[in-house]
Amino acid sequence: MYVHIDTVILRHLEMELKSPFTTSFGTMKTRPVLLVEAIDENGERGWGEGVAFSAPWYTEETLETTWHMLEHFLIPLLFQAPIHHPDELRTRFSMIRRNYMAKAALEGAVWDVFAKRHRMSLSAALGGEKREVEVGISIGIQPITNLLKRMEQALAEGYRRVKIKIKPGWDVDVVRVVRQHFPDVPLMVDANSAYSLHDIDRLQALDDYDLLMIEQPLAVDDIVDHAKLQAKLNTPICLDESICSYEDAKRAIELQSCRIINIKIGRVGGLTEAKRIHDLCQQHHIPVWCGGMLEGGVGRAHSIALATLPHFSLPSDTAASANYWDRDFIDPEVTVHHGRIFVSKQSGIGYEVNMKEVERRVVRSKIYKRAKG
Numbered sequence: 001m002y003v004h005i006d007t008v009i010l011r012h013l014e015m016e017l018k019s020p021f022t023t024s025f026g027t028m029k030t031r032p033v034l035l036v037e038a039i040d041e042n043g044e045r046g047w048g049e050g051v052a053f054s055a056p057w058y059t060e061e062t063l064e065t066t067w068h069m070l071e072h073f074l075i076p077l078l079f080q081a082p083i084h085h086p087d088e089l090r091t092r093f094s095m096i097r098r099n100y101m102a103k104a105a106l107e108g109a110v111w112d113v114f115a116k117r118h119r120m121s122l123s124a125a126l127g128g129e130k131r132e133v134e135v136g137i138s139i140g141i142q143p144i145t146n147l148l149k150r151m152e153q154a155l156a157e158g159y160r161r162v163k164i165k166i167k168p169g170w171d172v173d174v175v176r177v178v179r180q181h182f183p184d185v186p187l188m189v190d191a192n193s194a195y196s197l198h199d200i201d202r203l204q205a206l207d208d209y210d211l212l213m214i215e216q217p218l219a220v221d222d223i224v225d226h227a228k229l230q231a232k233l234n235t236p237i238c239l240d241e242s243i244c245s246y247e248d249a250k251r252a253i254e255l256q257s258c259r260i261i262n263i264k265i266g267r268v269g270g271l272t273e274a275k276r277i278h279d280l281c282q283q284h285h286i287p288v289w290c291g292g293m294l295e296g297g298v299g300r301a302h303s304i305a306l307a308t309l310p311h312f313s314l315p316s317d318t319a320a321s322a323n324y325w326d327r328d329f330i331d332p333e334v335t336v337h338h339g340r341i342f343v344s345k346q347s348g349i350g351y352e353v354n355m356k357e358v359e360r361r362v363v364r365s366k367i368y369k370r371a372k373g
């Protein structure tokens, strides 16, 4: 069975976050979403989500660059020929350098079409086995009393572990207070590249607080420095921004730059590459977990499906829709029970896109059609 995509519709949505999210880089109040709808010649519809932000702080991509790459390069490449399996897109898109979030957005929509055509859930199409996935919560930088209240609330809602964001000057003291209040909570920190090797004393001081891991302490291209740092830390380093491909993961494992890898579909260019990194980490006994990008419902659904692969062994950063939005644009919304999300058995991503909720947030849209002849 072949999938030939005829039509792609891009929509830029502006989503208001329930509460601002602050990282070492800055504060976000709204989140742009690039929603990708792909329709094949049988009228089957699939959905993908671009996860780039409006500014290039996390990686070099932005919503505007992903739209540009999709319009001028990736959609034309997709229209060129039908596919037998979505894994083929990795090779087809490889002539375009990097631009991983743009590739992942379109590839994700094709995976959804493919799974629906085969009457399979996306999880099953990927080779996933789990029927539920464990989730944690990521809490942004905020005044300490708010942070403690937010943690209390998240733990009462059942989240399995808490991640707090750190930056120089907002690290050891905060972790100490958090540990005093929550001595036994599975806890980790994420620096989003805010440190350098000069800060090694501060980072070593975190070893006293029984953290599950320190996520991305150093710069995105500091794979060698991360290895030097890991050799001097007891706490495992988890890489996020540094890992954009299978090759990056291979190098990080070889150099012992980390002991854990956070996999995000958008950051690595799609589900196929995410699976390859998962398999590599499994072979090397490197634990993996599914990261989050404050996604809307479609991106969240893809992450949930990915996290059903067998080697995802730590809680994902895919909290409930209600953690982010007053109303997500999928039905049903994603809910968390006792720290778990039950995986939909319906075909494709397993959630319906609610067009009314989409339309009220659309700021721009464009239809692309394959030329036939």
Ligand SMILES: O=C(O)CCC(=O)c1ccccc1C(=O)O
Residues within 6 Å of the ligand: 058, 137, 138, 190, 192, 240, 291, 292, 293, 294, 295, 317, 318, 319
């Ligand atoms: O709840 C989520 O989606 C994860 C939040 C998070 O930590 C994050 C959000 C936006 C960009 C980067 C990161 C990160 O994991 O570094």
Ligand SMILES: [Mg+2]
Residues within 6 Å of the ligand: 190, 192, 215, 216, 240, 241, 291
């Ligand atoms: Mg991170």
